[in-house]
Amino acid sequence: MNIHTLLLRLYPRHWRERYEEEFLVILTSHPFSWLEGIDIIRGAFDAHLHPSLGTADKSPLEKTKHMNASLRSSLLIIFCAYIGIILPGMGLQKMAEDAEFQRIASTSSPVGITFTLVIIGAISALLAVVIGGVPIVISAIRSALVRKRYELLVGLAVPVLVYMAFLNMTQLHITLFPQGSQPSTPEHILIGRTIFVCMLLIAAIASAGSVCFTVARSDVSEHALRFAVVPSTLATLSMVLIAMATILCGFATRASASQFFAGNHGIVDMSTSGTWLGISLAMIVTSVLAVIGLVRGLSVHSTLHKITA
Known part of the structure; x- marks a missing residue:
């Protein structure tokens, strides 16, 4: 498990189910940098503060259940x-x-x-x-x-x-x-x-x-x-x-x-x-x-x- 995968584990599960594969493709296409790592951590914190991120493809019923x-x-x-x-x-x-x-x-x-x-x-x-x-x-x-x-x-x-x-x-x-x-x-x-x-x-x-x-x-x-x-x-x-x-x-x-x-x-x-x-x-x-x-x-x-x- 590389550093990118470990950092993406900081994101909520519903966000990872929607975006993890796409982000891994982008992140592994170039060398890792600490500034990029800090930006990923900041993004994870923001995703936890705003649970609606990553729920765009869910039905209204599923989204309501997740929001509750x-x-x-x-x-x-x-x-x-x-x-x-x-x-x-x-x-x-x-x-x-x-x-x-x-x-x-x-x-x-x-x-x-x-x-x-x-x-x-x-x-x-x-x-x-x-x-x-x-x-x-x-x-x-x-x-x-x-x-x-x-x-x-x-x-x-x-x-x-x-x-x-x-x-x-x-x-x-x-x-x-x-x-x-x-x-x-x-x-x-x-x-x-x-x-x-x-x-x-x-x-x-x-x-x-x-x-x-x-x-x-x-x-x-x-x-x-x-x-x-x-x-x-x-x-x-x-x-x-x-x-x-x-x-x-x-x-x-x-x-x-x-x-x-x-x-x-x-x-x-x-x-x-x-x-x-x-x-x-x-x-x-x-x-x-x-x-x-x-x-x-x-x-x-x-x-x-x-x-x-």
């Missing part, structure tokens, strides 16, 4: 990005519970304003995900009942089961180690907090994965998918707001309270600046992922509108 599947996967990308931004957001909220940070936020307008924007973004993102997601979940449940695929209902129940298990394990830890009797050595505290963070990550991955698995295998109505485009747009913009406000909040905190920013007020008593940097990078990555999902979803929505017009 692409829209569903785009919405799931945004949902996963939202779950991804919640985790660093929880870390930021934990830092904000520090009494010193609260004092800084109350006395420094830039810090207070930027952190308020984070809260506004979080609330609007949550509302948007709920508004756009509930009709999809209802449609998935209806589909599972009609098709008698009850195992799909288990997938939707996983987030609730994981949440209950997480609360029970937390309560068990409090019962076994009541306040004042917990080991106070730095090593034990670090191990305990690390285990808690790992449990939280596992719970988030299991919950998001089960929901995506179920929705991807359910016959979700086109109406529910198209309805979710507007709330998904709001959710994505809210995530971008959260990421930008978090970055600005860090810079404002550094300018207003350099000693606090240089201290160890981060997660599990880590460096404040290091924790802020990690949270900011995580939010940037998840926001970019959400924007990619949104651009892809809007492209698909536009194509569906043209088909049904």
Whole structure:
């Protein structure tokens, strides 16, 4: 398998079925260059952003079916990005519970304003995900009942089961180690907090994965998918707001309270600046992922509108 074939594997399957042989003839007719390779990669990225490329020879019914599947996967990308931004957001909220940070936020307008924007973004993102997601979940449940695929209902129940298990394990830890009797050595505290963070990550991955698995295998109505485009747009913009406000909040905190920013007020008593940097990078990555999902979803929505017009 030569380099051209490997690079063309980056394109979506439906695109390769339509254009791969023609492109291979053209590409193998001259020596390979790195600039050409970069152009192929850019084209592959563009083909993923616009799933309608390569579907010109499909019937309207086949094209609609493909577009609905692409829209569903785009919405799931945004949902996963939202779950991804919640985790660093929880870390930021934990830092904000520090009494010193609260004092800084109350006395420094830039810090207070930027952190308020984070809260506004979080609330609007949550509302948007709920508004756009509930009709999809209802449609998935209806589909599972009609098709008698009850195992799909288990997938939707996983987030609730994981949440209950997480609360029970937390309560068990409090019962076994009541306040004042917990080991106070730095090593034990670090191990305990690390285990808690790992449990939280596992719970988030299991919950998001089960929901995506179920929705991807359910016959979700086109109406529910198209309805979710507007709330998904709001959710994505809210995530971008959260990421930008978090970055600005860090810079404002550094300018207003350099000693606090240089201290160890981060997660599990880590460096404040290091924790802020990690949270900011995580939010940037998840926001970019959400924007990619949104651009892809809007492209698909536009194509569906043209088909049904």
